[in-house]
Amino acid sequence: MIWVLVIIDNGTGAKLWFSDGQPIGEIRGGCESSHRLIIDKQGFIDITVPYSVLPSIVDLNNTVAICPEDSVNINLTIPGDGSFSFSITPSTSVHRSVLTGTLKPLPEVSDVDVSFFDKMMDLHYVPYQDVPDAPGRDVEEIKALGLRHFPFSPHSFQLAMAVYDWTTASFARMVLMKIFEYTSISATPYPLDSPNIATAIWKSNWGSYVPGNKAYMNSFMMKPASTLQDVQDQLRDVKALLQKFSAVQNRLLSAAFAAMPRTSVFYAPQLFSGQLDISQLSLDYFGIEMLECPLNAGPTSESLVVSLEAAMATFVKVGSTITTKMVWSFADSIDIAKHYQNGLIVVVNPPDNDSWVWDAASYITPLSDDPEKNEYTFAPGTSFVVESLDVRDIDEDERNKSVQFLTLKLHAPGSVRDDRTTQPPSRPLLNNIPARRSSGPKFNHHLMNKTGGRRCHCVDDAERKRLYSVFDMTNSRALGFAETAYTNGM
Secondary structure, three states, X not given: OEEEEEEEEEOOOOOEEEOOOOOOOOOEEOOOEEEEEEEOOXXXXXXXXXXXXXXXXXXXXXXEEEEOOOEEEEEEEEOOOOEEEEEEEOOOOXXXXXEEEEOEOOOOOOHHHHHHHHHHHHOOOOOOOOOOOOOOOOHHHHHHHHHHHXXXXXXHHHXXXXXXXXXXXXXXXXXXXXXXXXXXXXXXXXXXXXXXXXXHHHHOOEOOEOOOOHHHHXXXXXXXXXXXXXXXXXXXXXXXXXXXXXXHHHHHHHHHHHHOOOOEOOOOOOEEEEEOOOOOOOHHHOHHHEOOOHHHHOOOOOOOOOOHHHHHHOOOOOOOEEEEOOOXXXXXXXXXXXXXXXXXXXXXEOOOOXXXXXXXXXXXXXXXXXXXXXXXXXXXXXXXXXXXXXXXEOXXXXXXXXXXXXXXXXXXXXXXXOOOOOOOOOOOOOOOOOXXXXXXXXXXXXXXXXOOOOOOXXXXXXXXXXXXXXXXXXXXXXXXXXXXXXXXXX
C-alpha cells in the first residue's frame, strides 16, 4: 500500500522534513515500511504501513486508520501544541473521519557535551584514525547525513559523527568505560574497575586492533604499549578524561538513536545479537553489562566479573527486569548474530503493547562506516524482561555449535493510543511471523574485510587458513628436507 501527504495544516509554519531526504509530497509506503516526519521544534510522527493485505492500515504514532484501497491520501493537521490530527481518503465508515495522536518528542542535546565532543574531534580521538579499508565516510558525507537525519538540531553533524564513530572500533571505548563502572556507588563520576579495563585493552590481539597499534591505542587516548603494565600506567593518567569522553559520546548516541527512523515490528518481529561484542571478554562479563548486577555496589576491591550461570540464577533469571549500562547492538537476522556470537545469542521480542514499530530500537546502518552491516541499537538505560534461557545447537559450519540463547522482551509502557479515538484493532500477535534468517544475499553480512572492530567468524576463518597454510608450508619444507637427507644418505 502507498500513501502521500496531500494536505498539511501547519498552524505554526514549522519546518517539515522526512528522514528519507525526499520531498514532503513524495509517494511513500510499501509493505512493512515506516517513514519519520520531523516537525521542527515540536517532534516526530512515524507513518507506518505494517502489512499490505487489504484492508490494510496506516499507523501514525499508534493511531491507526483502516485503508480500504491500496493507495490513500493523508490529510494532516499540526496545531503546534504537541498533538496532531489526520484523516485519510478514501476512508471507511468504521472509524471517525478525524483521528488524533501525540507527537514523539525531539531529543535534547547538551551544548556542553557538543563542545567537549568537538574538542575530541580536534584532538583526532574522533573519528577512529586509520580505519582499515579506508576511506569509510569522509567528513562532508557525515555532515550531509547529519542534515538529513537530524535537521531539527544545530548539532546535526556531531550527532551523525557520534553514530558513525560507534560503528568503527571506537565502540570498544564506549563499551569498556560503561560496563566497568560501579554504577550503584553514589559518586560522580562512578568508580571504575581499572584493572579489568586495562586487561581488556591489552588482550585485544587480532588484525590492527592490538596494543602496539597507534590508531587502536589512540582510541583510548593512549600511545602504543608493549606491556600490560604500560597500559595500566597510561590508563591511570587518562581514565578520568576517558570516562568523561565515553559518557559524553554515549549521551550523544542516545539522542541520535531517539531521532532515527523506526522499524516496523512486522518487518523485524525479533532482533538478535551475538555476544559478547568484544571477543577478548568471556561470558563472565555479560552480567556486568546490567545495572541490576549486585557487584555494581562494590566494594571496588572486588572485580566486576560474574559467571553467566550465577547471573542467570539471580538477577538475570526468568521474570527479572534487566537494564543495560551500555549500547546494545542487534541485527534483524539470526544468521548475522551467529556470525558474531562468542557463545551467547540474545533474542529480543517487542513489548506487549500496541506499537507497530520498535520504539526503542534504532536502525543505524545509514550512518555506518559499513553500509552493508545490518545494525539496530538500544541506548544505555533500556530495560528488558527475561523470558527464557536455553542451549541450542546451531549450524555446524558455525563455531560454538552449542550456544546459549537468552530471550528477552523489550520493557515499555502500554499502548500510547489516544483514548479519545474509536479503537481500531490491536496489533496482531507476532508469534506466527517467522524470524528473518538473512537480511540479504551477503555471505559475510558486511563488506569484505570491514569488521568495524568487531571480531567475527570471517576473522577466525582467515586466521585458520593462515595457520593451515603455515602448517602445510612447514610440513612441506620438513618433508623436502627429510627426502633430501634420505637421498643423500642413500
